[in-house]
Amino acid sequence: MNNLSRRSFVSFALASTSLLAMPAISTGSARPKVVVVGGGAGGATAARYIAKDSKGAIDVTLIEASKHYYTCFYSNLYLGGFRDYDSIGHSYDNLSANHGVNVVHDWAISVDSSARKVRLGSGATVSYDRLVLSPGIDIKYDSIDGYSVEAQTKMPHAWKSGTQVKVLRDQVLNMPKGGTFAMVPPPNPYRCPPGPYERISMVAHILKEKNPTAKIVVIDPKDKFSKQGLFMAGWEKHYPGMVEWIDNDTHGGIKNVNPETMEIETDLDTFKADVACVVPAQRAGAIAMNAGVTDGDWSPIVPASMQTKADSNIYVLGDASVASAMPKSGFSANSQAKVAANHIRGELTDSRVFPAKFSNTCWSLVATNDGIKVGANYKAGEEKIEVVDKFVSKTDEGNAKRKKTYEESIGWYNGITTDMFS
Amino acid sequence: MVNIVFKFFIAISCLLIFRGLLAEPLLDGADFDYGEYLSGQCLTCHQNSSDEGIPAINGAEALYIAKKLILYKNKELENEVMQLVAGALDKEQIASLAIYFNSLEK
Numbered sequence A: 001m002n003n004l005s006r007r008s009f010v011s012f013a014l015a016s017t018s019l020l021a022m023p024a025i026s027t028g029s030a031r032p033k034v035v036v037v038g039g040g041a042g043g044a045t046a047a048r049y050i051a052k053d054s055k056g057a058i059d060v061t062l063i064e065a066s067k068h069y070y071t072c073f074y075s076n077l078y079l080g081g082f083r084d085y086d087s088i089g090h091s092y093d094n095l096s097a098n099h100g101v102n103v104v105h106d107w108a109i110s111v112d113s114s115a116r117k118v119r120l121g122s123g124a125t126v127s128y129d130r131l132v133l134s135p136g137i138d139i140k141y142d143s144i145d146g147y148s149v150e151a152q153t154k155m156p157h158a159w160k161s162g163t164q165v166k167v168l169r170d171q172v173l174n175m176p177k178g179g180t181f182a183m184v185p186p187p188n189p190y191r192c193p194p195g196p197y198e199r200i201s202m203v204a205h206i207l208k209e210k211n212p213t214a215k216i217v218v219i220d221p222k223d224k225f226s227k228q229g230l231f232m233a234g235w236e237k238h239y240p241g242m243v244e245w246i247d248n249d250t251h252g253g254i255k256n257v258n259p260e261t262m263e264i265e266t267d268l269d270t271f272k273a274d275v276a277c278v279v280p281a282q283r284a285g286a287i288a289m290n291a292g293v294t295d296g297d298w299s300p301i302v303p304a305s306m307q308t309k310a311d312s313n314i315y316v317l318g319d320a321s322v323a324s325a326m327p328k329s330g331f332s333a334n335s336q337a338k339v340a341a342n343h344i345r346g347e348l349t350d351s352r353v354f355p356a357k358f359s360n361t362c363w364s365l366v367a368t369n370d371g372i373k374v375g376a377n378y379k380a381g382e383e384k385i386e387v388v389d390k391f392v393s394k395t396d397e398g399n400a401k402r403k404k405t406y407e408e409s410i411g412w413y414n415g416i417t418t419d420m421f422s
Numbered sequence B: 001m002v003n004i005v006f007k008f009f010i011a012i013s014c015l016l017i018f019r020g021l022l023a024e025p026l027l028d029g030a031d032f033d034y035g036e037y038l039s040g041q042c043l044t045c046h047q048n049s050s051d052e053g054i055p056a057i058n059g060a061e062a063l064y065i066a067k068k069l070i071l072y073k074n075k076e077l078e079n080e081v082m083q084l085v086a087g088a089l090d091k092e093q094i095a096s097l098a099i100y101f102n103s104l105e106k
C-alpha cells in the first residue's frame, strides 16, 4: 500500500471504529456535570481532558479564583533572570473557546457533599455529579514562631502562584554589598522537593554577578534534600564559598524568626539576614479540608482513580493529595489529572477505563546551561502509588549533557503549559 | 434489521482494513482509544510547542514512532527520560501510541 492510500484507509477505519465505539448518550436527560475547583497543574489539565475527550458529552465547570495562572514552575528562573514575569502567566480563554469548559472566576467557599453542591464566593451554588479538587497548598503560617501573613512581605515565602516572587527578586537585587541571604526551606512533605535548592542556585547566580562578596546561608529543618549531591557539587563549581547549608542536626532546630530584626534563631545560633526567604510547612488547600476529604493535612486517595478515600464522588489531585511515592510537582498533578479524567469519563459516559499510569520528571537549573533532572514511572498499588522505575542525573556527566537537559526543560515547560491551557 | 446489516458491514470492512494496515508487525494489536489514553503521559512533554527542547511527534509516521520507541526501550538511543518511558511500554502499547500520534495534527 502506498503512503497516500494508507493514510486515507487509516482515517476511514478510525472514523468507522469511533462510530461503533460511540457511547450511548441517553437523549432527553441533562448532560452529566463535573465541577473542577482550582485551575492549576491538576485542575486545568483535568478540566481540559474531560471536556476534550468526552467531546461535549460532559458539562465541565472550572472554578478558579484568578484570571491568570502564574506557574510556580519556572518562577525560580524568573527570579534568576532567565525568564520575564509575563512569560510564566497563562490565561484560561482557550479552555472555554476550544473545549467548551465553563470557566468561573470565583472562590469555592464550601462543599456540601451530600447534596453534591459547591458554594461560591458570589453566593451562587453549582451542583455536580463528580467533583475534582486541585486547590494546591495552603501555608501553615503558625508552623514557625514569629511568622505570619504580615511577615510575608519582609520574609517572603514565594511558594504560591503570584507576585511574591517579584518582591523577593527586588529584595535580592537591592541587597547591600556583601550582605547575607538566608533561606529557610520547608519541612517534608512539601510542594516541589528540589524547589528550595533551585531557588538558592538562582539567587547565587544573581549574586555572583551583581554582589559577589554576598553570602547565602541555608537553615534547613531537614538533614537531607532532593538531588543533594548534584546541587552541592553545582554550588561548589559555580559559586565556590558562597553557599553554606546547615542541616537540622547541626543547628538543632529553628526556634523562631523575627521579621523586624530579620533574625532567624536556632538552637545553635541567631542568624541575621539582609534578605530572607522563609517557607513554612504546608497543607492541602482549604477547600479540601472543607469538603471533609482530608485526614490530617492532606487528602488520602485511591491510587487507581484518584478518588478520595472519604467520598467516591470527589477526586483530589496534585499537591493536596497523598500521592505516596510521587512528589508534589506540577508534572505529578498533570499526570494524576489524566488518570482521574479517564476514570470520570468512564463513570459518566461508559467510555473505556484503562489502568492508571503515572509519571514525573523534575528539572532544576543550577547555573546557566547547567540543568539536572530526576524522574520516575509509577503504578497504582492497592493502597499506595508505587515507583516502577526511576533515574537521576549524574554528577560527572559533562557540560554538553547539562545544557541539553536545560533545553529539554524548556521544551517541557512549553509542553505542559500547552497541555493545560490550549 | 437494516441497522444490523449496516453494522455488520462496517465491522467486516474495519477488520479487512486493519488487517491490511497492520500487516506491519510493529503495529500489530494497535488500539486507537488505548493510544489516546497512553498519549496523556507523552503530551506533558511532546507538543507542537515543545519543539525547542523536545521533538514534536504529532503527525509523524506511525512506523517511525514505533521504531524510535523500541530503540529507546532497548537503550540503543540515549536519553534517561525516554529510556524510562519506553522501558515501561509493551508491544501493544507502542503500536497504539504510534497510530494515535500519527493521527494528530502537525
Ligand SMILES: Cc1cc2nc3c(=O)[nH]c(=O)nc-3n(C[C@H](O)[C@H](O)[C@H](O)COP(=O)(O)OP(=O)(O)OC[C@H]3O[C@@H](n4cnc5c(N)ncnc54)[C@H](O)[C@@H]3O)c2cc1C
Pocket (backbone or CB within 6 Å): A037, A038, A039, A040, A041, A042, A043, A063, A064, A065, A066, A069, A071, A072, A073, A074, A075, A076, A106, A107, A108, A109, A134, A135, A136, A137, A158, A159, A160, A161, A191, A192, A195, A199, A285, A286, A287, A317, A318, A319, A320, A328, A329, A330, A331, A332, A333, A361, A362, A363
Ligand atoms: C518555586 C517553585 C518551583 C517549582 N518548580 C516546579 C517544576 O520545575 N516542575 C514541577 O513539576 N513543579 C514545580 N513546582 C510545583 C508545582 O508548582 C505544584 O506542584 C503544582 O502547581 C501543583 O498543582 P495543583 O494543581 O496541585 O495546584 P496549583 O497549581 O497551585 O493550582 C491550584 C489552583 O487552585 C486555585 N484555588 C485554590 N483554592 C481555590 C478555591 N477554593 N476556589 C477557587 N480556586 C482555588 C488557586 O488559585 C490555583 O490557581 C514548583 C513550585 C514552586 C513553589
